[in-house]
Amino acid sequence: MTKSQWIKLKASDGVEISAYEALPDGAPRGGLVVVQEIFGVNGHVRRVADSYAADGYRVIAPAIFDRAEPGFEVGYDAQGRDRGVALMQKIPGAKSMLDIAAAVEALQGVGKIGVIGYCLGGSYAWLAASELPIDASIVYYGGQIGKTWDHKPNSPVQGHFGLLDTHIPQSDVDKVRIYPNVEIFTYQADHGFNCDERSSYEPASAALARERALAFLRRHIG
Template sequence: MAHWIDLETLHGPVRAWRADPAGPSHGAVIVLQEIFGANAHIRAVAERFAAAGFVALAPALYDPVAPGIELGYDEAGTQRGVALRNELGFDRAVDIVSAAAESLGEEGLRVGAVGFCWGGSVAFLANARLGLPAVSYYGARTLPFLDEPLRAPMMFHFGQADTSIPADAVEQHRHKQPRATIHVYAGAGHAFNREVDNHVYDPAAAETAWRRTIEFLEENLR
């Protein structure tokens, strides 16, 4: 059964939604939120990873600055999420991922990271700075960090119609990170995996990206 746990970090306790597989695990996945917090959608993604055979942990990254917050997908939620993202910053987010990885590693699990939107950029940094195999879904804020070398296998998912990550930005990923695997989904926009939001969800792209993500994790975490 999935439940909240407390994770000790350099920035105080952070809640994390933990979901465990019914049988033996294939490894552990740190699920990294969009700007809207570790909300019901992100918790459901963690539970889906558990159903696929992974221990999944989704830390509430905003807890050091706004404990317990979950935001809606409207304009007010977006503005608040941007403000909290900026207040927390990437360095503290990576510190929290590091604490989660250490906790899971103490259980003898190989650990990877999968992030969405802002969390997709955090996932890239978890690879470059912590050495975790990682998957980034439409991480629109990764460009300033692309000169940081990868330390583990890396996969990127982009929507071809994502205006926050235009074609030239995708090409910069290809150019600066030639070791990474990059997938671009025709017709899909930003947040195409967010099945709770019919304005952005693209079922075909989401299912293909999910299959590729699971294959990536099974290959790199076993």
């Protein structure tokens, strides 16, 4: 049975944020940073963290929006989306990467470490593969990948994208296929297909992507 708690992280610029930590039952296989969507470290993100802890990983989900609004957590309606977009625009991506780096640092000592991110977090998971000392990265529909595709990853990356996603052109996804350490999977699904609280949730695609993600972590993290 997994255990969870809220902890504090301090980034290298001195800013302190909260983070959700989920612990496995027994010695961890390795560490995993789960990076949120624009909706905060909400119930869905916490369940994702819990699920990977149940698979044997020590998981930390940093609340990267704490820099602008501590404790931010909203649902997937239009109001929540608008609030999330507004907060995202207030926080420079470089600052969020410092918070993700703090989560990676907090996981030192548990073995190999990976990063997995969704939507906004997927964009940061892509950058983490080139900027942070990690062993693997998983990108779920990271919308900025077309703008940052030339950040050559130093660690293996697995990507999951929906063919029906009008936010992310397949031409953007294709840009990262040039790297030998990147594997990309596409699905007959829309943006956010992994989240069971979204109207775009596609359970068959979500289950297949989860299966592939776990196999990827087993190969590269433990």
